[in-house]
Amino acid sequence: MSFIATPQTLHFDAPLALRSGATMPAYTLAYETYGTLNAERSNAVLICHALNASHHVAGVYEGQPKSEGWWDTMIGPGKPVDTNRFFVIGVNNLGSCFGSTGPRDVNPATGREWGADFPVVTVEDWVDAQARLLGQLGIQQLAAVMGGSLGGMQALSWTLQYPERVRHGVVIASAPNLNAENIAFNEVARRAIVTDPDFHGGHFYAHGVVPKRGLRIARMIGHITYLSDDVMNEKFGRQLREGLDLKYSTQDIEFQIESYLRHQGDKFSEYFDANTYLLITRALDYFDPARAHGGQLARALAAATAKFLLVSFTTDWRFSPKRSREIVKALLDNRRDVSYAEIDAPHGHDAFLLEDPRYLAVVRSYFERIAQEAA
Amino acid sequence: MSFIATPQTLHFDAPLALRSGATMPAYTLAYETYGTLNAERSNAVLICHALNASHHVAGVYEGQPKSEGWWDTMIGPGKPVDTNRFFVIGVNNLGSCFGSTGPRDVNPATGREWGADFPVVTVEDWVDAQARLLGQLGIQQLAAVMGGSLGGMQALSWTLQYPERVRHGVVIASAPNLNAENIAFNEVARRAIVTDPDFHGGHFYAHGVVPKRGLRIARMIGHITYLSDDVMNEKFGRQLREGLDLKYSTQDIEFQIESYLRHQGDKFSEYFDANTYLLITRALDYFDPARAHGGQLARALAAATAKFLLVSFTTDWRFSPKRSREIVKALLDNRRDVSYAEIDAPHGHDAFLLEDPRYLAVVRSYFERIAQEAA
Numbered sequence: 075m076s077f078i079a080t081p082q083t084l085h086f087d088a089p090l091a092l093r094s095g096a097t098m099p100a101y102t103l104a105y106e107t108y109g110t111l112n113a114e115r116s117n118a119v120l121i122c123h124a125l126n127a128s129h130h131v132a133g134v135y136e137g138q139p140k141s142e143g144w145w146d147t148m149i150g151p152g153k154p155v156d157t158n159r160f161f162v163i164g165v166n167n168l169g170s171c172f173g174s175t176g177p178r179d180v181n182p183a184t185g186r187e188w189g190a191d192f193p194v195v196t197v198e199d200w201v202d203a204q205a206r207l208l209g210q211l212g213i214q215q216l217a218a219v220m221g222g223s224l225g226g227m228q229a230l231s232w233t234l235q236y237p238e239r240v241r242h243g244v245v246i247a248s249a250p251n252l253n254a255e256n257i258a259f260n261e262v263a264r265r266a267i268v269t270d271p272d273f274h275g276g277h278f279y280a281h282g283v284v285p286k287r288g289l290r291i292a293r294m295i296g297h298i299t300y301l302s303d304d305v306m307n308e309k310f311g312r313q314l315r316e317g318l319d320l321k322y323s324t325q326d327i328e329f330q331i332e333s334y335l336r337h338q339g340d341k342f343s344e345y346f347d348a349n350t351y352l353l354i355t356r357a358l359d360y361f362d363p364a365r366a367h368g369g370q371l372a373r374a375l376a377a378a379t380a381k382f383l384l385v386s387f388t389t390d391w392r393f394s395p396k397r398s399r400e401i402v403k404a405l406l407d408n409r410r411d412v413s414y415a416e417i418d419a420p421h422g423h424d425a426f427l428l429e430d431p432r433y434l435a436v437v438r439s440y441f442e443r444i445a446q447e448a449a
Numbered sequence: 450m451s452f453i454a455t456p457q458t459l460h461f462d463a464p465l466a467l468r469s470g471a472t473m474p475a476y477t478l479a480y481e482t483y484g485t486l487n488a489e490r491s492n493a494v495l496i497c498h499a500l501n502a503s504h505h506v507a508g509v510y511e512g513q514p515k516s517e518g519w520w521d522t523m524i525g526p527g528k529p530v531d532t533n534r535f536f537v538i539g540v541n542n543l544g545s546c547f548g549s550t551g552p553r554d555v556n557p558a559t560g561r562e563w564g565a566d567f568p569v570v571t572v573e574d575w576v577d578a579q580a581r582l583l584g585q586l587g588i589q590q591l592a593a594v595m596g597g598s599l600g601g602m603q604a605l606s607w608t609l610q611y612p613e614r615v616r617h618g619v620v621i622a623s624a625p626n627l628n629a630e631n632i633a634f635n636e637v638a639r640r641a642i643v644t645d646p647d648f649h650g651g652h653f654y655a656h657g658v659v660p661k662r663g664l665r666i667a668r669m670i671g672h673i674t675y676l677s678d679d680v681m682n683e684k685f686g687r688q689l690r691e692g693l694d695l696k697y698s699t700q701d702i703e704f705q706i707e708s709y710l711r712h713q714g715d716k717f718s719e720y721f722d723a724n725t726y727l728l729i730t731r732a733l734d735y736f737d738p739a740r741a742h743g744g745q746l747a748r749a750l751a752a753a754t755a756k757f758l759l760v761s762f763t764t765d766w767r768f769s770p771k772r773s774r775e776i777v778k779a780l781l782d783n784r785r786d787v788s789y790a791e792i793d794a795p796h797g798h799d800a801f802l803l804e805d806p807r808y809l810a811v812v813r814s815y816f817e818r819i820a821q822e823a824a
Contacts, residue, residue, distance in 0.1 A: 094697035194697040254681035254706045255673060261707045262669045265714070268700055269662040271646055276700075287644040291666060294637045298630060306629035312737065320735065322469035322569040324727035325643055325651075329734065331629045332636045339640070352699035359704065360695065362687065 190276020479548025565651020
């Protein structure tokens with residue numbers, strides 16, 4: 075039984091200058107908070123989300139017992155990030171589709187939905203917007219900023235953009251940038267969406283359609299990269315969907331893995347915004363703090379003053395342990411305080427969202443240290 | 450300078466019973482031969498092709514100096530499979546789109562193109578059709594049957610379906626069946642094709658269109674799985690396509706890898722048949738000789754009497770060395786004569802088509818042994 079979470083929104087009238095050179099006019103951020111901000115305002119933890127998640131990080135909504143937040147195993151009373159001790163904030167990023175201003179909203183300059191004209195947002199832009207939100211909440215310094223995958227990139231970027239405002243960076247199943255294969259998968263997914271005739275150049279809202287075909291393909295590709303080869307073989311293997319006899323069909327579902335992927339694709343296409351998919355995968359592609367430092371990650375991370383916990387998972391081939399180790403090395407080159415755990419887990423990239431006792435224990439003990447430091 | 454190859458066709462009037470229970474009525478196979486069949490008819494080598502290749506294995510076509518066959522590095526006068534010694538046969542599989550009967554041809558029962566009604570063909574069916582072709586060419590026993598990837602599956606299946614007709618099986622970068630991840634990638638590619646509105650349920654020929662969007666996505670996905678992470682990073686990395694400045698666009702090409710993939714997708718969609726793509730990926734999915742033996746590969750391979758060479762490539766994550774080793778082990782369990790080479794090559798699955806001196810040397814020396822045995 076989880077606690078009740080209540081989504082909130084904050085509106086920002088001041089425009090936000092973006093890395094692209096464009097400006098985001100007035101905008102809204104959706105967020106949730108759990109626990110209580112202490113008198114010193116020193117126990118705040120910001121959680122950054124990955125591709126398809128939101129500000130609904132933990133707890134359930136009133137009357138919806140199955141609406142657990144996406145990191146409910148990690149965050150809550152008595153959990154590794156203990157909301158009896160910490161004041162936890164989840165925020166939906168700009169350009170997403172769960173309550174913060176995004177492509178489905180109306181562009182005040184045109185009076186119609188932003189669609190594909192929504193400004194390209196970067197990890198750095200999101201961090202700027204999150205920093206403003208924290209300002210409004212009266213939080214000058216975070217005890218920790220934490221995220222997995224793309225969320226981990228935001229956590230890392232926080233320590234570089236606002237070093238004085240972060241005591242700990244917790245970067246899980248992440249990478250200092252995408253490699254060519256990561257970009258390649260993103261690009262195929264984007265092409266599937268953009269070439270869907272129902273995309274209408276990104277202005278499909280006006281046509282009353284959704285590029286579901288493209289979204290389905292994008293999600294199916296995503297799911298393959300979230301799972302390890304091992305866990306796929308264990309969960310699905312070559313199991314047939316029906317009985318023991320082959321149907322000999324190229325279009326009907328024959329194997330369980332096909333059924334699973336189609337189902338995931340269908341579900342996703344019902345709720346996720348196609349323009350948001352493009353924006354978020356592009357933010358992933360662009361993130362590369364070393365770029366402004368001649369590709370030298372150690373030089374880029376010199377700006378960070380926080381202490382760090384990094385976690386990776388052995389079977390994660392999307393953001394492999396090697397990529398986390400690059401961050402660890404670059405931080406150590408700068409003589410930063412770094413803890414690193416490489417968890418032997420079979421679940422691939424998805425492992426960061428799952429209930430693995432060793433993983434949860436590592437995070438728990440790190441947050442106990444944070445709590446003791448603050449005490 | 451390569452030799453001149455000349456495509457030929459043979460027509461078969463007798464229907465072919467397929468594993469699905471369906472029957473392929475009269476059909477044509479396109480093939481090429483290189484070298485000379487010796488008086489004993491003992492020097493024939495059959496080459497089986499993978500997904501998008503054909504009977505044009507080696508040499509060039511008259512007046513087309515750049516039309517080298519897909520395995521021209523491997524096969525020809527003085528090459529590892531030396532056409533001065535061996536009589537080499539390449540054959541285009543049933544259901545393909547390069548000259549053998551396929552979905553673009555007219556179904557005699559309806560008078561219109563087969564399209565999606567083309568019978569589902571399996572690796573075993575292809576081998577049966579190849580065996581008939583060899584019968585017509587007067588070849589009772591092959592010195593060797595050889596193939597890479599899906600071609601390797603055919604080579605393996607030859608040794609099980611017609612053990613007495615094969616002296617050597619050469620199985621390169623292959624697997625005893627697809628794993629869940631392999632099937633998953635095939636399924637996404639098929640969904641991209643089938644959900645393209647220009648697919649028209651597989652009868653797009655009559656509409657004068659081609660489901661190019663789907664074919665492009667399928668090919669882009671394929672290419673990612675053919676290359677290793679390492680070689681992608683080396684060839685493309687995070688290189689921008691134009692200059693040093695980011696464009697901040699979700700739809701324009703920003704990175705070189707995007708440009709490469711889109712180009713590969715565009716090229717493929719110009720020449721490859723969408724229904725063939727479905728058929729060939731399904732043949733891959735279905736191949737599983739252990740299935741009829743309770744999943745026991747060693748029991749399945751007990752039927753083989755040939756000697757074997759298996760080759761795998763360290764960075765091939767589509768058909769990893771582990772999968773080749775499963776075949777090696779199952780053959781050794783049956784006390785078969787097996788040579789196995791694991792080539793340390795950076796190129797991923799594509800390596801089997803590339804000019805790697807160690808790889809070519811392994812195949813060369815194996816075929817020298819075959820030649821000596823025959824002498």
